[in-house]
Amino acid sequence: MSNSVDRRRFLKVLGVTGAGAAAVSACGIGPEPTERLIPYLIQPEDQIPGTATYYATTCRECAAGCGVRVRVREGRAVKLEGNPDSPINRGRLCARGQAALQGLYNPDRIAHPMVRNARGAFEDIDWDGAIQRLATKVREAQGKGIVFLTGAEQSSFGDLVAEWMKQVGGRHLSYEPFGFEALRAGNRMAFGTVTLPTYDFANAKYILSFGADFLDTWLSPVEFQNGFSRAHAFDAGRPASMSKFVYVAPRLSLTGMNADEWIAARPGTEGMLALALAQVIVTQHLARLPAPPDTSRLSALLAGYAPRAVAATIGIDEAMIVRLAREFASSGGGLAVAGGMATQGPNAAQIVAAVNVLNYAAGVVGTLVKFGADLAVGSTNTFADLATLMADMTAGKVALVFVHGTNPAHSVPGAFPQALSKVAYKVSFASYMDETAAACDLILPDHHPLEQWGDSRPRAGITALQQPIVQPVFDTRPTGDVVLKLSGKPGTFQDYLQARWRTRHTTNFDQYWMESLEKGGIYAEAPTRPVRLAVDVSRISPAPPAPATAADQNQDVIVFPHSILHDGRGANKPWLQELPDPVSKIAWHSWVEVHPDTAAKWGLATGDFLLLKSSFGAQKFPAWITRSVRADVLAVPTGQGHTAYGRYAKDRSANAFELLGAQANDYGGRTFTVRASATKTGDHRKIVSTEGGPRELGLGTTEVLPLARAKALHPGDHPFHYEETPEYAKDAVEWWGERQHEKASLGNYRGEHPRWGLAIDLAKCTGCGACVTACYAENNIATVGEELMQRGREMAWLRLERYWRTDEGGSPHGAVNQPMLCQQCGNAPCEPVCPVYAAYHTPDGLNAQVYNRCVGTRYCSNNCPYKVRFFNWHNYAERDGQYEAFPDPLSMLLNPDVTVREKGVMEKCTFCVQRIRGAQNQARLENRNVRDGDIVTACQQTCPSDAIVFGDLNGRNSRVFELAGNPRGYHVLAGLNTKPAITYLARVVAEASPSRG
Amino acid sequence: MAEQHGSPSRLTYDYVTRTIARTLGSPSRGYFVLLGAAVALLAIGITTLVLLIRYGLGLAGYSHPVYWAVYITCFVFWVGIAHSGTLISAILFLFRSGWRTAVYRTAEAMTVFAVMTAGLFPLIHIGRQWYFYWLIPYPNERGLWPNFKSPLIWDEFAIGTYFTVSTVFLIMGLIPDIAAVRDLATGWRKKLYQLCSVGWRGTNEQWRHFTRGYLYLAALATPLVLSVHSVVSWDFAMAIVPGWHATLFAPYFVAGAIYSGCGMVITLLTPIRKLFGLEELITVKHFENLAKLCLLTGSIVSFSYLTENFVAWFSGNPHERAAFWYRAFGPYWWASWTMNICNGLLPWLLWSKKVRTNITALFVISIFVNIGMWFERYVIIVVSLAGEPYTTWTNAVYNPTWADWGIMAGSFGWFFMWFLLFVKNFPAVSISEVKEVLAPPRSTMSKVRA
Amino acid sequence: MVLILALPPAALNGQQAQPASSRYTAPVITDTSSLKGPRQPIFFRHDVHTGQDQIPCMYCHYSAAISSEPGIPALQTCMGCHQLIGGGPPSHQAEIKKVRDAWRERKAPEWIRIHALPGFVRFPHMRHIKALGTQACVTCHGDVQKMAQVSQVSTLRMGWCVRCHVKNNVTRDCSVCHY
């Protein structure tokens, strides 16, 4: 990739191989006009036309630092996959990571450097002029206050910025809207350290989360989800060891949905509950007591937290507290985590400290809670630092500010833009015209992380490398280069980076460098650092403070991070906007969660707007009536409400950050729980929700087994076969079926063929949605936008169905998430009804859909009991069309191996048939058969929980064959005799009553 | 009732010929207003179709999983309308029902135009309208054939056959009448009719083959008319959607089709009779007989409704039960109850002879019959799909849009345009067959009278 | 920047390796208007390269045997030989000069595409070469060795593909090509 070509040229070079250029052809599956073939001047050594190349790099969508492998075809990045070498994500990736590509090829990226002219509008400027101008500004501002504001940057780039700031007498501030200050403060209170440890979910025997949403937004979601699903999975083959998961929080998040038990304690009392549990453990000697000084400190702290004393305040009964404590301690490896946004009230640090004490009392600090392998996000600046900066800016103490990789004007609306306006000169390195960039004077667009060199240290011991995967799409420059130039240092950021790496490994550096690039970084295990209880641990007092607000602001409102859009950085990626929230199933819009009792009191229906007014601001949100939130709180996600940022994000719904104050609280963090008044506005909006209607019958769709029953299953048991063909008809049906299949083995179908199948373990699936986005990315699925989605036109080949597990009163304990995709039925009802053989059965058992043969009668979808066929109502690929889903340059991420569908044809999942054919072609070249594991579907590849397994159901040694015979296995709607190729393994739930101890 | 011996003396052969030929005279302004309205509706339909082809079917109200909606509803509606024509002309011919002679031509023309209308809908509703010919088994470069297992292909054959046979049936019946008109006409019309009458002169040889052939055509059309709507019903009954998947569907649909067809015949005949002054030829008796046919088929339809619901309950199949519960009490309850009232309760009015012989009442009822039958198809198609209880996760939000109504309006325009052109250019009442049921002129009788 | 300077063995040793009698000699063409096929920006003579000089197809279109795409050779590949070889007849020299100019100006020629399949068809070249051998290009592309200017000889339409598949008793499962 050394020869530099401009973008226009680059786009043309894409035409090199032609076939599969359907990807960039507007007419989709129509015949293409004659086109020009432009050869490379020099063939890139590592790229073969028509063959994908994978490069390792690091995902920079959040601070977790997952390793990714980028699939490159003809110079275009077409798919991100997890890097199996990375110990963080172990080859898995979340939806946000998958969507990084849409950041790279985003049509709203800033294409040139821009400067604000005299009239206050932006105009293009050339790079040299911009840097020159900036150099002058830096000289002028020296001594008057220079600030460089970045996102979480534990990296060489961050170090470079810090160096430069030192050089010019400024300061470097790293800011994350969700900075985990409570965790740090809580750790200091309990253990006297402000670092963030790593949590070993995989080896936990019992997981107790006090609002920590470790599957969606908490610290390192992919890593934790992977660990969690290994701990929480049920495997009949091994000694049954499913770890029970109890979730304590006022609302059910994606994490909470996966709990075996949901305890909706009164908000703010989670810490008291933790101490009460610790009290039971200590007084009943349920765990080995820690060494002497700690024992007395513990007793002193816990004295006031006998379950009986606190039960009423917490709002759950004493017996339950005792039961939880026993379960937790007797599991022999209980892990308690705290500090999620849902509990980030004024006393959050105290809660975290209390939970630390619980872990300590249970003796898992050091084994499951690993200080030493500290997480980088713990060393960003706190919200208090940002508040100080804002005060400085307002006071005119800052003359020049640089903003890179963060958008505080959105996460601190009002206060930050106001403070920023007092700064003489503002420079942004943003890739998108976000709220902060729009308020700046000079914009020097940075390369996308997939276009530039870099590294990051997500946690102690791990340094992840980042390399340019593709040619820059726009006229952008790496900020590192700009900083080097401004600081008068020679070379590019690449040189700087390599020079720093050279210090780690002086001999044979080139080989070391290549190896690191190939692996995506260097991965070492940081030694665990022992911690002891702090001397003043007895000062922990997690009781919730009395609210002091105006009388009419009588509602507790929780502002929580959106599990897909996070703080709003994902809002301009159509994949993420179109992916329904895992819990509410709402897409393209914000909402406020209201309990039905509250809704009844106020006369609210889902979709009615509620005006929330806190002391800091007011915003309107449509209500989503749900029992997954406590009746005395309202909950609002962040993420939407951008006033800039791009076509998919702008002016969409409301910004929940508006409700929050800009003051740091006493532990230096931001309070995400506010008191507000709630008024029904009378407006209504049809919010896009993919949630099913009230017709839920649960007939053979989802199956749930209690843990005890699941444990009693033996190989060969078939607990779900009752719903298959009834006994009396069995023989006749079997005989008939055999005869049919005999007759069916004709022509193409003669001979030995595989039958591709999938096994999906519902006990592992968390419903996070990574598979859905991966499917969009792999299969060129169009995003249709809010308006069409309101009319039920979404194209998700793979959808996640979320069914609440409820008690008699209808209150959920949690949910079962079921990925629903084409079942590739053996007796597929969709096939015989197609008049033109567009839907037919392949010899290898796929239920194929020939897009170019389809005339669009849509009969197949009517006849599909699973409703997994999707119709192209419009031409989503039409250039500049009204419904275009891939505006340039988004079209560059289209997979050239998959046809882009035209309007008027039906489309559906075919088990990533392009991957199957690719693997078969490769196997044929190598004179061998396809091996189990050669073919990995996109959904399977990305699944952080490893819930999906693909393979040959006819191969006796395949993993999927083994799973298909699992006693927990069942087929959805088996009674219809469709003979699906997908086997679901029933969800297992650890019941409320203890199974042992 | 083979011959009306006691018919009034005015009803002579000559009177019949001239009365019917008079309908072909210069059109009135009212006729042009009607024709203009029909063409305007058609223009709306064509505009909508152009937009549909350009922007995609998404302009219509479709919503996952309601993938068939108003267009297929209209298709079945028009196919249904088409049924009474052949029933009256073929089946009643075989049963030697004399009263059919006055009404069968209108009914038959209605059949042909209704099939023409219906046949357009499958072409309009498919996603890639420009590839409709892939459904036809023609030898092609790719070596591909259509799938004969698909009920849609059965449909294509059934509708195609029905259209062909009913058209030739109509034309066959027209030939002696065109010859009669030819012998009265002058000018360009005479030339036109000369051409259309293919040399008909009413010779004994011509009548000999004609009557035989007509009999066999009627014999072939009879099973055909029963099969066509059965095949249409199998579009649904062959699918596994609860609410569709029923063995009852074929007879249920056929009865419904004849019911709606008779309704439409009444709707069309009432104004024609008035406009063309055909009260002598098309009498209240004819209307009463049509009403009786409506009553019979309407009762079969009502019985089918009861059976459907009973079987859904009696089968114990939870999916079936859910589907029918949704139908009656779900968000589309208004459609089901419109259907139940118009088709289930309204025919009971026809037990009263007073109502049966009151043409205004019949006209009003016939309109409601048509509305009810349209809603029957809407309920079966849209509501069954929307309430599909297998997948509990789909969230149907189906509402028809202007594109749905535009095409539907266009279909009415198309139908009425052809129908109006037909009644003004060809005898809308059979001349020769009406004469057949009159007493032939005999010298003995005229002597007695004289 | 690394240049591939090695010449194909056939180009260097061709004269020794082949008896003169069986050698195909490409004609010198003065009138190009009568040739079939589109006019390319550079009058590249397949008949000279692969017919007369016996350079195997896979030398330039190397990925055809290992990938679904045959690829268009990079200009670098051309220059591998033409840095040294300047051509015999003046007409050849003129065309080679165009190649060298393009290389100097770093501006690749825009070839006009001849063989194009619709976007919904996958044609894995390597499977076909694996099954039929490296000489099998002629089956679909015609006798390029004798074409002064390449033109499309097969219809490349579905029926044409299917007939060959049926004749050779290989699969005609739709999803082999369409997905």
Add this chain to the structure above:
Amino acid sequence: MMPLPKPLQEIFHPPPTPGVLGVFQYLDATLDAIKKLRAAGHTDFTVYSPIPRHEIEDVLGQPVSPVRMFTLIGGIAGCAVGAWLTLWMSYDWPIVLGGKPVGSVPPYVVIMFEMTILFGALSTILGILFNAAFAARRLGTIQYDARFTNDRFGIFVPAEGAKSAPVEKVLRDAGAEEVRRG
């Protein structure tokens, strides 16, 4: 109008057939005339009537129309075509759908049935046209009156010269309203 070349002229505008035409007002008179003509040994006469009357057929003693054979053969052929079409096309490119056999007769019965009807109906029409045209080889050359499609019956007897007088007499006796010679 341009005169046509001679052979075509003969085909399209054959010379008129000489004969006698009787116009009848009453059906019974017509029947009477037919009986008498037949008694007089005439077989080759043409009867016009505005409607088909079985009485006329009875007195003419015509055999049953051969159209029914066309219907039968057409129907059988249609059924065969339906069977061939469906089965041959299924096996020409065998594709398995929904676990059903490639050539599955039950669904194909529908096509066979429809083809039976279609071919039967079309060949019936052909039969009518063919037979009527064959029988009408003299049509257009014999005398006709426009009232025959309205309310008059007619009998045309081909006769030349001297032979026409007795025929005229028979027709008049039977009660013909009008007798024309031509």
